[in-house]
Amino acid sequence: MMRFKIQRFCKHRKPINSVLIDYEIPQSDATLLEALTFVKIKTDQTLTFSSGCKSEVCGSCAVLVNGKEKLACGYKLQDGDVVEPLRYTEIIKDLVVDHSLAQKSLKRVISWQSKVSKKDDISIPEAKRVELQSDCILCASCFSSCPVLEVDSEFLGPFALTRNYRYVNDVRCEDEKEKIDAVQKKGIWDCTLCGECTLACPQGIDPKNDILMLRGRSMKYGYSDPNFAIDSDFGFNPSF
Amino acid sequence: MYDVLIIGAGGAALSAALSSKKEGVKVAVLCESYPTRAQTSMAQGGINASLGNAGKDSVSSHIEDTLKSSGEIGSKEMISKMCKDAPNRVKWLESIGMPYSRTDEGKIAQRKLGGASSDRACYAQDFTGLKILHTLYDQCLKEDIEFLNEKFLLEFVVQDNLIKGAICLDIRTTEVEFIKSKSVIVASGGFSALYYNFTTNTNQSTGDGIAAALRVGAKLSNMEFVQFHPTGLKKSGILISESARGAGGYLVNEKGERFTDELGPRDRVSRAIFSELESGGVYLDIRHLGEEFIDEHMPQERKLAITYEGIDPVYELIPISPVAHYSMGGIYVDENLMSLVKGLFAAGECSESGVHGANRLGGNSLLEILSFGRLAGENSAKFSKSYDYKDTDTKQQDSVKKFIQEIYEYENRENFYESREFLGELFYKKAGIIKEKKALKEALLEVEKMQENYTSMGLGDRSRVYNTNLIEFIKFKNTLTLGKALLVSAIKREESRGAHFRSDFPSIDENFNHRSFYDEV
Numbered sequence: 210m211m212r213f214k215i216q217r218f219c220k221h222r223k224p225i226n227s228v229l230i231d232y233e234i235p236q237s238d239a240t241l242l243e244a245l246t247f248v249k250i251k252t253d254q255t256l257t258f259s260s261g262c263k264s265e266v267c268g269s270c271a272v273l274v275n276g277k278e279k280l281a282c283g284y285k286l287q288d289g290d291v292v293e294p295l296r297y298t299e300i301i302k303d304l305v306v307d308h309s310l311a312q313k314s315l316k317r318v319i320s321w322q323s324k325v326s327k328k329d330d331i332s333i334p335e336a337k338r339v340e341l342q343s344d345c346i347l348c349a350s351c352f353s354s355c356p357v358l359e360v361d362s363e364f365l366g367p368f369a370l371t372r373n374y375r376y377v378n379d380v381r382c383e384d385e386k387e388k389i390d391a392v393q394k395k396g397i398w399d400c401t402l403c404g405e406c407t408l409a410c411p412q413g414i415d416p417k418n419d420i421l422m423l424r425g426r427s428m429k430y431g432y433s434d435p436n437f438a439i440d441s442d443f444g445f446n447p448s449f
Numbered sequence: 450m451y452d453v454l455i456i457g458a459g460g461a462a463l464s465a466a467l468s469s470k471k472e473g474v475k476v477a478v479l480c481e482s483y484p485t486r487a488q489t490s491m492a493q494g495g496i497n498a499s500l501g502n503a504g505k506d507s508v509s510s511h512i513e514d515t516l517k518s519s520g521e522i523g524s525k526e527m528i529s530k531m532c533k534d535a536p537n538r539v540k541w542l543e544s545i546g547m548p549y550s551r552t553d554e555g556k557i558a559q560r561k562l563g564g565a566s567s568d569r570a571c572y573a574q575d576f577t578g579l580k581i582l583h584t585l586y587d588q589c590l591k592e593d594i595e596f597l598n599e600k601f602l603l604e605f606v607v608q609d610n611l612i613k614g615a616i617c618l619d620i621r622t623t624e625v626e627f628i629k630s631k632s633v634i635v636a637s638g639g640f641s642a643l644y645y646n647f648t649t650n651t652n653q654s655t656g657d658g659i660a661a662a663l664r665v666g667a668k669l670s671n672m673e674f675v676q677f678h679p680t681g682l683k684k685s686g687i688l689i690s691e692s693a694r695g696a697g698g699y700l701v702n703e704k705g706e707r708f709t710d711e712l713g714p715r716d717r718v719s720r721a722i723f724s725e726l727e728s729g730g731v732y733l734d735i736r737h738l739g740e741e742f743i744d745e746h747m748p749q750e751r752k753l754a755i756t757y758e759g760i761d762p763v764y765e766l767i768p769i770s771p772v773a774h775y776s777m778g779g780i781y782v783d784e785n786l787m788s789l790v791k792g793l794f795a796a797g798e799c800s801e802s803g804v805h806g807a808n809r810l811g812g813n814s815l816l817e818i819l820s821f822g823r824l825a826g827e828n829s830a831k832f833s834k835s836y837d838y839k840d841t842d843t844k845q846q847d848s849v850k851k852f853i854q855e856i857y858e859y860e861n862r863e864n865f866y867e868s869r870e871f872l873g874e875l876f877y878k879k880a881g882i883i884k885e886k887k888a889l890k891e892a893l894l895e896v897e898k899m900q901e902n903y904t905s906m907g908l909g910d911r912s913r914v915y916n917t918n919l920i921e922f923i924k925f926k927n928t929l930t931l932g933k934a935l936l937v938s939a940i941k942r943e944e945s946r947g948a949h950f951r952s953d954f955p956s957i958d959e960n961f962n963h964r965s966f967y968d969e970v
Contacts, residue, residue, distance in 0.1 A: 219912065257910075262488065266490045302915040316590050326546070330555035346579065
């Protein structure tokens with residue numbers, strides 16, 4: 210038997226719309242998704258969550274467990290776990306959050322192959338350059354783990370920047386400059402390089418490193434770290 | 450008002466969206482969650498095209514293999530159309546950024562899947578479907594395709610056998626909405642979730658588009674043919690890829706003895722396992738391959754077995770059973786991918802266009818969604834251009850609204866989730882890998898009983914905000930509709946062919962050398 214808690218939310222729930230509720234399931238080796246499904250089927254049909262493939266590729270079921278992002282289908286429930294919805298986006302109901310922001314962020318960073326490519330000889334090392342980044346399942350775990358998004362909802366966020374780099378770094382890319390231009394504002398320089406996104410990614414992707422690589426590419430186009438630029442201005446300011 | 454409304458957001462839907470948009474018409478994609486959540490993401494093996502990058506191959510071999518696998522009831526014309534188009538589709542994906550695995554010469558890598566005479570499946574590690582889906586999605590963003598997310602299809606609106614649009618439920622608000630469109634493409638997937646707990650599919654694969662099409666006059670075909678994959682994990686049904694056996698894995702019974710040729714066709718291996726399961730467990734044994742080999746070549750399999758079965762295949766046997774994987778049947782469509790309802794098209798697993806017949810060849814499902822998804826998009830766009838749309842009366846919308854209202858008033862005396870589980874096991878045992886008349890008829894009685902009791906099942910959640918209980922309850926109704934279609938079709942086909950095996954008629958019968966139809970509402 211396992212006991213765990215779920216943060217429930219419904220805007221119509223009275224007297225308060227948010228409440229932490231205890232549940233228990235008879236199994237001891239269930240995934241979190243199996244546990245949530247058990248609760249919905251046997252205990253409380255109002256429990257609301259998203260799920261899909263059950264095998265960690267569709268990105269539907271990311272939630273917080275004890276404050277850390279996990280795919281419910283790939284996480285083994287532990288006694289005493291506390292389950293909450295992802296952060297930094299609107300909670301729709303219980304563990305379901307609004308994921309519509311992803312589409313807007315991805316459009317802002319031009320994350321696609323812009324021109325039809327005629328290149329049909331791509332070597333194994335060239336293909337490897339985008340292999341890991343294209344494993345992304347858009348589960349938004351990295352988004353939820355990002356402290357910059359806590360204070361700035363305009364920040365592009367890890368997965369959008371990783372996907373931008375995925376296309377920038379593709380040998381078929383013919384509009385690198387436009388793509389690099391797109392990540393300057395509220396993008397790569399706003400990241401604090403804390404690495405939380407890298408720890409949160411269930412696919413082992415390293416957005417922090419992708420952001421560093423994008424910074425390197427940006428220098429090639431004359432961009433520099435605006436935070437650093439202010440410092441150096443101070444250093445060379447004759448009136449200082 | 451749209452020119453083309455696409456139901457679903459998997460590979461077929463996104464291909465259709467891109468090709469119809471190219472025709473300069475107004476397109477929208479209706480999706481019950483978000484675009485990249487579709488089941489296409491789960492496809493691992495590859496996409497077939499006779500590129501010949503890994504040895505000699507030809508379009509005619511691809512056609513021949515597909516036709517043979519179809520149990521001779523596939524349409525040669527449609528199979529040829531798809532196989533000829535295959536190299537173009539694969540290269541088109543490459544031109545828009547698909548990150549394929551490559552050969553040493555820099556060509557698209559290809560590997561062998563069951564039933565193929567050559568190494569024909571192009572792949573991207575074990576993430577072929579995922580990467581195709583995301584590549585298509587990125588192009589949809591580029592082309593500014595309009596997505597109607599978190600909306601669930603309820604009914605198609607049809608007047609005088611002509612499409613008028615679709616009625617859907619906004620999941621966030623539970624509002625019933627009528628979306629007008631001059632043409633509709635159903636691309637909402639198959640119905641193997643019917644075998645609840647005994648399937649590789651998501652629980653959402655309930656064939657909602659197929660059931661809705663049936664209700665407005667489209668015929669269904671080949672509903673008795675469901676493909677079972679030999680090696681699903683025992684507890685969860687999660688797929689352990691064929692590559693484990695390809696690399697030398699054994700299938701053993703409770704006594705540790707091998708009992709079948711592990712690399713035979715899927716239907717034969719599945720039947721051998723199913724028979725063996727009557728006298729005890731069946732296991733996949735890859736221990737002799739060694740830890741180093743397993744970690745190098747099948748790390749995903751090891752991870753899945755540990756997470757979902759609680760065993761480490763380096764040291765232990767993997768308990769497996771064959772599970773429902775793909776529904777060959779669906780909405781019958783003509784050579785233009787149009788159903789019997791004018792302006793209602795279908796593509797992908799929800800359709801029955803004649804390319805799979807009695808058994809689908811591995812690597813042909815990803816091909817079908819790209820090739821026929823694109824074709825459906827073009828054809829529906831053309832259809833919409835010559836369509837002089839006149840408004841319909843509100844009768845259908847009124848009755849759908851009434852239906853939703855009534856559901857909220859049903860008594861909740863029986864838990865439909867328990868019925869869903871019961872149904873899954875019932876179908877697995879009586880209408881699965883091995884079928885026979887008596888068992889099929891017993892299953893049919895159970896389905897009809899559940900249809901009668903539907904109004905006393907009702908909801909446990911009467912909220913009007915994001916009510917997944919409501920959605921699943923409506924999906925359960927569709928499951929019953931299609932379950933009945935499957936059983937009736939399976940009872941009628943008194944022979945064994947491809948994935949349909951009748952123990953009371955174990956041989957192929959020339960009299961059934963054609964597709965079956967179903968149109969009972």
